[in-house]
C-alpha cells in the first residue's frame with residue numbers, strides 16, 4: 001500500500017475515535033513489512049489518564065494479532081501542523097519499528113511531515129539497554 005492510501009486509512013478510522021472529553025479525534029494506520037494494514041483511533045476514558053492514543057491502539061492491535069515486523073506509520077488529526085505523536089507513543093513506536101522506519105505525521109489539510117523513528121525519539125531507551133546491567 002502506498003503512503004497516500006495509508007493516510008486515507010488513518011483518516012477513515014479517525015471517525016471512530018471515542019473522544020467525549022477532548023473532542024480531538026486522531027487516526028493512525030500502520031503497514032507491516034508483509035503488506036497488511038492495522039489501524040487505530042484514540043479511545044478516552046472518564047478516568048482521563050487511562051486514555052490510549054490512536055498510534056498505540058494501532059500498534060497493540062497488530063501485536064495482538066501476532067505481527068512482529070513493521071514498516072511505516074501514518075497519523076492524522078485536525079491540527080494546523082501535521083500532528084506530532086506524544087512521548088509515550090514515541091517510546092512504543094521505537095520498540096516495534098526500526099530506527100529508520102518512516103512516520104508520516106499529517107493533518108486534514110493534507111500537510112505531511114515525514115520523520116524517521118530515530119528523529120522522533122533520538123537516544124531512546126531500548127530493549128538492548130536491559131541487557132547491559134550486571
Ligand SMILES: O=c1ccn([C@H]2C[C@H](O)[C@@H](CO)O2)c(=O)[nH]1
Nearest residue numbers: 022024026042053054084085086
Ligand atoms: O498523537 C496523538 C496526540 C494525541 N492523541 C490523543 C490523546 C487524547 O485522546 C487526545 C488529546 O490529547 O488526543 C493521540 O491519539 N495521538
Ligand SMILES: [Zn+2]
Nearest residue numbers: 053085086089
Ligand atoms: Zn500518544
